[in-house]
Amino acid sequence: MEDLKLQEQPASQEAPAPVAEMPPLLTVSPSPHARQGITTSHLMRDVIIALLPATIWGIYIYGLRAALVILFSVLSCVVSELLFQILLKRTVTISDCSAILTGLLLGLNLPPNVPFYVPIVGGMFAIIVVKQLFGGIGKNIMNPALAARVFLMLCWTNQMTGFPKEYTRLWWSADAVTSATPLASLKVGALAENFNLLDLFLGRTGGCIGEISVLMLLIGGAYLLVRRVISWQIPVAYLGVVALLTFLFPAGGADRLPYMVASLCSGGLILGAFFMATDYVTSPVTNGGRLLFGLGCGLLTFFIRRFGGYPEGVSFSILIMNTLVWYLDMAFKPHVYGIQRKKKGEKKA
Amino acid sequence: MKKYTFRGGTHLREHKDTAGKQTERIPEPKTVSIPLSQHIGAPAQPVVSVGDAVKVGQVIGEVPTGLGCPVHASISGTVKQIVTRYNAMGAQIQNIVIENDFLHTLHESMVPYPKSPEETTCEEFIEVVRRAGISGLGGATFPTYAKLQSAVGKADRIIINCAECEPYITANHRLLVERGETVISGMELVMHALNLPEGIIAIEDNKPDAIAYMESRLEKRRQLGRPANIRVCVMKTKYPQGDERQIIYALFGKEVPAGKLPADVGCLILNAETASAISRAFWRGIPLVSRIVTVTGDCVREPKNVRAPLGTSARDVIEFCGGLTQTPKKMVSGGPMMGFAQWDPDMPVTKSTSALLLFSADHDKANTIHTSCIHCGxxxxxxxxxxxxxxxxxxxxxxxxxxxxxxxxxxxxxxxxxxxxxxxxxxxxxxxxxxxxxxxxxxxxxx
Known part of the structure; x- marks a missing residue:
């Protein structure tokens, strides 16, 4: 009876606080002893979440085959990273979610009717050649997904540039009637005959799985901006320059405003500006550098689209600007507190 | 109200749970172990030997030449031993261990300064500060007398730093709320001695009660007909607002050139507790023998602010705060951002111990993740x-x-x-x- 009472006591009263002893020695480390707690994998997860609306839209438009392409791409990236790191006895870093993100981005950059070996080879190329051979996360000089996309374009040009018509819901087979993309028509200034702007904006059009719906991409982009995962400089500068140039110089005598809107809403521009150009590893760290980075991307995109051999220039422009990040960082060093600003004449001396 | 701030920095999670709690005086410990180097500069040399009887406030360590502060006994009793101990940075420091006789006999030197502030010359005033062993109580422990010396003729304003931008610490906050007048009095003394026309009390806006209290004290001062040359400036809560350079930039938009001191741009910056210590030293003759320590962290049962005699071991302080609820992994002396992790659970409270933070392994988990830089900027x-x-x-x-x-x-x-x-x-x-x-x-x- 007494035993029972004793056992019941703690429950009825306030639970006694646990008592702990001081260890004989404590851990010593240099300050700071606090961390904000947001880690790389949190950031990567946020970008993945931001891409979900566009992903779901792509699957809605193109059916389950689009999901399979993305799935193969993600699996290829993750498995490549895992195997590479195990074989080379390096720390396995797949838990940081960056390989998943690369795979997702690559998948979204592919047409839904590519043969399945295309995302698999692309994922391997992105992770092994572009990322791991340069030293893994944080060390690559180009965006892995974009570099892989360009690699695939060069290897399988036909498969990579034939887009099925919208609402062609495919399953396992890839037989589909391909249609002209808005971009090809834009190049020659043909506009209204082929598509209307609202369809372009909402994503009722053909293209790569993740590129088609501007609305869904903007929702994701806004999420990243609100969560402060990305800063506004790169997307605003990038889209601003493209908007300005297409407004001033529409091709083939097309109307300025519709031409500008169509240029912004077609191809991989929105996806590139919000999700690819803002990739931390391959973009500058200062705000000035980011503005110029966006500006450069915009200029190159405009020139490639207008004068280049390919209808689309987003991937190339971002990759070219990727290689200049170091110089942009050095050119836009912030003014250090307490260091006298050099006068222009002094700088060269 | 205008809020001053600087460019950069970050808003930290504050954890200032002890902000509403009255500072408690810790009962005198059985023994204290007083390090002879609690300041930047040359360590003090012992001037007592084992077996000597010492009184509260008696000088037990002197710095004969060069930069440094004298060290005083914080309790009365007998010198038990003089030992060399490692401090947190691995330096060997002489410690004087005093056994308490619990009589709390005050030393004869603990009398108010005989002259009034008006009659005291600048040199005499600085000597008072030096003899009281006051060093910067914000944590950097630069000898205050040397700071005053370097500011003579250069500075034209004094800024009392009560930004307290480090998380967890509320020692200065409580000081302002409970003894704000001593801070103002310390300021007045310095302003008078160094002939500074302007005084500013810089407080972060997360301490509205301290701001209101200091404003009311200043208002009272104006009503008494004293010059209205002291004002409160409210700073935006952002780390590291308490850094001297950031305070100057926030208040005046001026940068302290690299390698120069705040005095070079006309500013003398003292921590609030330092100002209070100056006031105590001048008006009551009390040298720096105790300080306010914020004791908190996820392992402490009753986090609170305590006034502890210098040399009290951390173990005694923690015991006074209800002991531990879980085994700590780290004990940090000072704030979590710039404080020093201590290895020794018996580490003595020194002039730099503005806080004792006890963190469990769970709390420290975030510090153990290390991957590659992702260039996020x-x-x-x-x-x-x-x-x-x-x-x-x-x-x-x-x-x-x-x-x-x-x-x-x-x-x-x-x-x-x-x-x-x-x-x-x-x-x-x-x-x-x-x-x-x-x-x-x-x-x-x-x-």
Whole structure:
């Protein structure tokens, strides 16, 4: 009876606080002893979440085959990273979610009717050649997904540039009637005959799985901006320059405003500006550098689209600007507190 | 109300749970172990020997020449031993261990300064501060008398630093709320002695009660007909607002040139508790023998602010705060951003111990994730000195001190904002310290 009472006591009263002893020695480390707690994998997860609306839209438009392409791409990236790191006895870093993100981005950059070996080879190329051979996360000089996309374009040009018509819901087979993309028509200034702007904006059009719906991409982009995962400089500068140039110089005598809107809403521009150009590893760290980075991307995109051999220039422009990040960082060093600003004449001396 | 702030920095999770609790005086411990070096400069030499009887406030260590502060007995009793102990940085420091006789006999020297502030010359005043062993109580422990000396003729205003931007610490906050008048009185003394026309009390806006109280004290002062040359400036709560350079920039938009001191731009900055200690030393003759310590962290049962005699062991302080609820992994003396982790649970409270934080292994988990830099630029946008910490850390890691120096690594104030914000867990400021130390060592070799 007494035993029972004793056992019941703690429950009825306030639970006694646990008592702990001081260890004989404590851990010593240099300050700071606090961390904000947001880690790389949190950031990567946020970008993945931001891409979900566009992903779901792509699957809605193109059916389950689009999901399979993305799935193969993600699996290829993750498995490549895992195997590479195990074989080379390096720390396995797949838990940081960056390989998943690369795979997702690559998948979204592919047409839904590519043969399945295309995302698999692309994922391997992105992770092994572009990322791991340069030293893994944080060390690559180009965006892995974009570099892989360009690699695939060069290897399988036909498969990579034939887009099925919208609402062609495919399953396992890839037989589909391909249609002209808005971009090809834009190049020659043909506009209204082929598509209307609202369809372009909402994503009722053909293209790569993740590129088609501007609305869904903007929702994701806004999420990243609100969560402060990305800063506004790169997307605003990038889209601003493209908007300005297409407004001033529409091709083939097309109307300025519709031409500008169509240029912004077609191809991989929105996806590139919000999700690819803002990739931390391959973009500058200062705000000035980011503005110029966006500006450069915009200029190159405009020139490639207008004068280049390919209808689309987003991937190339971002990759070219990727290689200049170091110089942009050095050119836009912030003014250090307490260091006298050099006068222009002094700088060269 | 205008709120002053600076560019960069970051808002930290504050954890200031002890802000509403009255400061408690800790019962005198059985023994104290007083380190002879609690300040920047030469360590003090013992002037008592084993077996001597000492009284509260008696000088037990003197610095004969050069920069340094005398050290006083914080309790009365007998000198039991003089031992050499390692401090947290691994330096060997002489400690004087005093056994308490619990009589609390005051030393004869503890009398108010015989002259009035008006009759006291600047040199005499600085000597009072030196003899009281006052060093900067914000944590840097630069001898205050030397700071005053360097400001003579240069400074034209005094700023009382009560930003208290470090998380957890509320020692200055409580001081202002409970004894704000001593801070003002200390300010007045310094302003009078150094002939400074202007005084500013800088308080972060997360301490509205302290702001209101200080405003009311200043209002009362004006009603008494004293000159209205002291004002409260409200700072936006952002780390590291308490850094002298950031206070000056926030208040006046001026930068302190690299390698120069705040005095060079006309500012004398003292921590609030330092000002209070000056007032106690002058008006009551009490040297620096105790200080306010914030005791908190996720392992402490009853977090609170205590006034502890210098030399009280951390164990005694924690016991007074209800003991531990879980086994700590780290004990930090000072704030979590710039404080020093201690290895010794019996580490004595010194002039630099503004807080004792006890963190469990669980709390410390975030500090154990270390991956590669992902170049996100968070360290760059948050750096209060506008450096590029990511590159500095890379150069430091590669041993390239030359490039680090070119990118002004020596301007780093080691506030730790970069490491705090780093999503990859790169130990940015830690690497930067390595580079700075290597550069300093190389410069020394050249000499």
């Amino acid at each position: 968070k360290c760059v946008s948050h750096c209060p000195m506008h450096l590029m910490p990511n590159y500095l850390a890379q150069y430091a890691k590669a041993g390239d001190t030359e490039r680090a120096q070119k990118m002004n690594v020596m301007s780093c104030v080691e506030c730790g904002t970069c490491s705090y914000n780093c999503p990859a867990g790169v130990e940015i400021v830690q690497y930067i310290r390595v580079a700075k130390n290597a550069i300093r060592a190389a410069a020394k070799r050249l000499k």
